[in-house]
Amino acid sequence: MKCVNPLLLAGLLATATSVQANDLNQVIDKSSAINESAQKTQTKIDSIADSMQSRLQKFKTLNKEIDGLAVYNAQLDKQISNQLDEMNAINASMDQVSVIERQITPLMLRMITGLEQFVALDIPFLPKERQARIASIKEMMERADVTSSEKFRRVLEAYQVEVDYGRTIEAYTALLDIDGKEREVDFLRIGRMELLYVTRDGSLAGSWNQESKKFVALDDTSISQINKGLRIARKQLAPDMLTLPVHASE
Structure with missing residues (x-):
């Protein structure tokens, strides 16, 4: 049996240990690089997930706003439809007002003539005051800056004054x-x-x-x-x- 040189054996062991240590360091370095890469990847994934969650929330919010706008637009459509109906009714009323205005003027003139005749046939109290009232109404009837409604109100007011004379x-x-x-x-x-x-x-x-x-x-x-x-x-x-x-x- 041959004897192994102790120095040679120690050298071989030292060499093997050095090789293993180098391999282990490489493995550790690669593992650290993988971990670091995994952390970066996870960070990106987390960032993408947060971004997707934020976009999803915005999407849901926009959908709610769209639903609200749809209801609002439907309500506006109803209001616009009602306003169009009201405008048509107003236009029809305006046409009727024009007809009534053409008819009311001759009526007021007949009422004034009747009132004038009544005062002339009545007992002669306050003659100047009553005649001045009728003259003022006649003058008003020729004015273009007085509305038909105001003219009619004044004529009725003159009649009311004459009615009140009968009970005072x-x-x-x-x-x-x-x-x-x-x-x-x-x-x-x-x-x-x-x-x-x-x-x-x-x-x-x-x-x-x-x-x-x-x-x-x-x-x-x-x-x-x-x-x-x-x-x-x-x-x-x-x-x-x-x-x-x-x-x-x-």
Whole structure:
């Protein structure tokens, strides 16, 4: 049996150990490179996943917005349809208004003529005021800057004033021709039933006779009642019974 040189054996072992160490270092280095590459790859995957999740969330949000817009557009379509129907109705109404306006003007003119005739035939109280009102309405009818509705309102207002005269009592002062002499008198109007006067000095009194269309003199016994009526009309005395002559129409 041959003897192995211990030095040679140690050298061989050292060489083998060195070779194994080098191989192990290479394996470790490659493993570290693989791990580092795997980490980079995972980081990219995580980044892509986050990006995909964000895009998915945006996609869902956009879908919700699209659904909302679809509902909103459908509602707008209904509103537009209703507005078109309303516009058609307004256009039809405007056409009718034009027809009515053409018809209402002759009606107002007839109403004014009727009112003028009525005032002329009525007892002659406040003649200047009533005639001025009618003249103002006639002048207004010729103006282009006044709407038909305003003209009609004014005509109805004039009629209402005349209606109110029939249920009120009124006192006013004016001039009256008595026996060819103009005198200042106090008039007492009781609805449309009676129009009386008394001179300011209290010496003469009279009442309007609708049949003869003139004032007729009253006796002195009526003067106190007329003065009482004047005070009632001026709210200087509480309402009370009056004894006055009435010219009843046949």
